[in-house]
Amino acid sequence: MVTDTGGIDDHSFNASTWAGMEAAKAANSAIKTSNVASNALTDYEPNLTNLVNKNCDYIQAVGGLMTEATAKVAKANTAKQFAIVDSNPGLPNVYPLEFETQEAAYLAGYLAAGFSKTGKVGTYGGLPIAPVTIFMDGFADGIKKYNEVKGKNVQLLGWDKATQKGLFANTFTDQTAGKKQSDTLVAQGADVIFPVAGGTGLGTAANAGTKYAVIWVDADGFATTPYGSVMLTTVVKNMTDGVKEALGKAATQKGTLLTGGFKGTLANKGVSLAPYHDFDSKIDAGLKAEVEALKADIISGKIKVESPSQPK
Known part of the structure; x- marks a missing residue:
């Protein structure tokens, strides 16, 4: 390898x-x-x-x-x-x-919107490339769905799906750059942050404390990083x-x-939302049920989550 x-x-x-x-x-x-x-x-x-x-x-x-x-x-x-x-x-x-990472990221976006107390959640990428922006697209659509269902206006900071423009650290390794991006998002009010940036995201997780929760990517961050206590969940790419x-x-x-x-895909468990671990008791039971229902709707085809970056 x-x-x-x-x-x-x-x-x-x-x-x-x-x-x-x-x-x-x-x-x-x-x-x-x-x-x-x-x-x-x-x-x-x-x-x-x-x-x-x-x-x-x-x-x-x-x-x-x-x-x-x-x-x-x-x-x-x-x-x-x-x-x-x-x-x-x-x-x-x-x-x-x-x-099809956008499917699981959709669930994470809905969860983040429902969990946020400030009504603002943030994301940033490592580089503006398809394997990164596909996460951000699904996340954006999940937040949009939450707002439609609940009549809310939870804001996504750091990414605009329509324009395909947003916040990028321009590295997958520099943890200082990750901290800088999350500091920017927190200053704007975000209390849930979704770094799609590999090792760079460790800078975000290391500095979360009680200021914000983190949604990790690829491998369950609760098990694979030293920062399990701040991991709301992970968009897992199996x-x-x-x-x-x-x-x-x-x-x-x-x-x-x-x-x-x-x-x-969600259907073959190639992508998934990781367990909530330490946050399980902090997430409203109704919100958890809604996420599960959305998962079933995506698997059945009732909901189609699409991204310009998804596999052709």
């Missing part, structure tokens, strides 16, 4: 993907795994090429930012099995693992099971390229 910037211990998408690799290894003793960190975008191509040269049978890339490099190396090594999270380069030897399944298949059909791809 080649990590995106942020490294294996980002408590987010790199860590979740690596957990899938390790889970596949635990299930099949023939699988041997290793990872290499990318410290900058320029590391992607040489890191991927290095794994080809080491004769790895399955090479996992992580994140949409790696699309171009993965496609280039895959085109030069057509017999080699690649996989990538959050992208689909459209190549026969690159297995795509994509997620990369772990998706990667475990893909690597497991690749190991059993070695020499034959994987076909199709993985697309995570």
Whole structure:
């Protein structure tokens, strides 16, 4: 596996993907795994090429930012099995693992609007790229739904779905930048903050205290960060099971390229809303029931949550 910037211990998408690799290894003793960190975008191509040269049978890339490099190396090594999270380069030897994250983020938006005492919730992203803005779009729609149902006017700070413009830290690693973004949102009145920024979001979580609650992304922040006490919930992107399944298949059909791809939805539990943990007793029972009802409506198709950034 080649990590995106942020490294294996980002408590987010790199860590979740690596957990899938390790889970596949635990299930099949023939699988041997290793990872290499990318410290900058320029590391992607040489890191991927290095794994080809080491004769790895399955090479996992992580994140949409790696699309171009993965496609280039895959085109030069057509017999080699690649996989990538959050992208689909459209190549026969690159297995795509994509997620309808806007579905689970919709539930988080509705929850945040109902939980907020100030009537203002905030979000910011790491970079303005599709795997980030898809979260923010779903979150915005969930807040909009709450306002429609309740006749309220809860404001979303940091993102405008209509214009696709908002607040970005321009990093997935700098916790100081995360604190700066959340300080800005708190100054405007936000008491729930949704950082879609990988490790950068740790700066938000570390400084939450009693000022605001945090909604985490990718992997359940209650379990994967030191800041469980401030985690209202997490919009989970189940990369772990998706990667475990893909690597497991690749190991059993070695020499034959994987076909199709993985697309995570609420229906197949590829995306989900994490348990409320320490906040469970603080959330109104009626609000919890409404979130569950919305989940059922999305799964049934009664509600369609869409984003310009969702997988095509």
